Amino acid sequence: MTLAFVRGACEFVVGDDWPTALGIVLALAATSLIAAFDVAAWWLTPFAALALLRWSLLRRARSLLR
Amino acid sequence: MSSAQLSLVVSVFLASAVEAVEALTIVLAVGVTRRWSSALLGAGVGLVALALLTVILGPALVLLPIAALRLLVGALLLLFGLQWLRKAILRAAGLLARHDELAAFTRESRSAEAISLRAEGFDGYSFAVALKGVLLEGIEVIFIVLTFGSSQHRVTLAALSALASVLVVTAIGVAARAPLARVPENAMKFVVGVLLTSFGTFWGVEGAGASWPGGEGALPVLVLAIGSCSLALVGELRHRSARIAARVA
Numbered sequence A: 001m002t003l004a005f006v007r008g009a010c011e012f013v014v015g016d017d018w019p020t021a022l023g024i025v026l027a028l029a030a031t032s033l034i035a036a037f038d039v040a041a042w043w044l045t046p047f048a049a050l051a052l053l054r055w056s057l058l059r060r061a062r063s064l065l066r
Numbered sequence B: 001m002s003s004a005q006l007s008l009v010v011s012v013f014l015a016s017a018v019e020a021v022e023a024l025t026i027v028l029a030v031g032v033t034r035r036w037s038s039a040l041l042g043a044g045v046g047l048v049a050l051a052l053l054t055v056i057l058g059p060a061l062v063l064l065p066i067a068a069l070r071l072l073v074g075a076l077l078l079l080f081g082l083q084w085l086r087k088a089i090l091r092a093a094g095l096l097a098r099h100d101e102l103a104a105f106t107r108e109s110r111s112a113e114a115i116s117l118r119a120e121g122f123d124g125y126s127f128a129v130a131l132k133g134v135l136l137e138g139i140e141v142i143f144i145v146l147t148f149g150s151s152q153h154r155v156t157l158a159a160l161s162a163l164a165s166v167l168v169v170t171a172i173g174v175a176a177r178a179p180l181a182r183v184p185e186n187a188m189k190f191v192v193g194v195l196l197t198s199f200g201t202f203w204g205v206e207g208a209g210a211s212w213p214g215g216e217g218a219l220p221v222l223v224l225a226i227g228s229c230s231l232a233l234v235g236e237l238r239h240r241s242a243r244i245a246a247r248v249a
Helices: A002-014 A018-036 A046-064 B003-033 B037-064 B065-091 B099-116 B124-151 B155-176 B187-208 B215-248
Strands: none
Touching: A002 B065, A018 A046, A018 B065, A018 B124, A018 B187, A046 B065, A046 B187, B003 B037, B003 B065, B003 B099, B003 B124, B003 B155, B003 B187, B003 B215, B037 B065, B037 B155, B065 B124, B065 B187, B065 B215, B099 B124, B099 B155, B124 B155, B124 B187, B187 B215
């Protein structure tokens, strides 16, 4: 039951696009790492989010148009 | 009211309206075709369960340290917002069918009519379908209320905004006695997707330990940038699909 709940929660938040979710987690981790060295890191996540969104859309569009 | 609080109220209100319209269609369909009393009881039980979830989880989330909370909430909102935005962009580009409340109402009514109905008394089908519809649509609203509300320590404000939205949609639905097909649901989903993604990005970056140039002033810029890029992506997808259609023809 716990496993089913975790799976359901993951599906709810991540949806059917795990590569984008993984990319967001990595972008936030990289932001945290860069910020720890006192270097401006605010730009990384928004750029990564938009790039991942475009990549995800193009993949989905390709499969829909096939 | 600060710009962040105003954005919270608007985002939660719009997201709740979208989900409330969908839940209302389901309750209307089983109420009209089967039994109103059981459908309304199911919807009421669903609403109470959602309220309890907010009351239990809301204060628990606020207990987390603010940086950890913003990182967690930011990441969740960003992931969730990108899902909404992706679907909204695909719909706006004509690659996915737009959500149609009249079609959903007809589909739900046909399923309800196909099941036999006792002459009187409690109707388990109406109760279960209305309860499931309200719970499933409402859980997204609760997620948005809790994430938005807890990161600004304003869960009550977010919950009140959601409640106001549900009341407005219900009042219009009761007055119209029909599914709210004229609500610009797809456009609202697009706006909510942009807002969720922008807030998720803002809080996620802050929670990760980075600072925004201009502090909270960066938020409207982020909303504008993500909104403009999303519109540009709609244009790009339309152009690509038209090119492919022309090649096939």
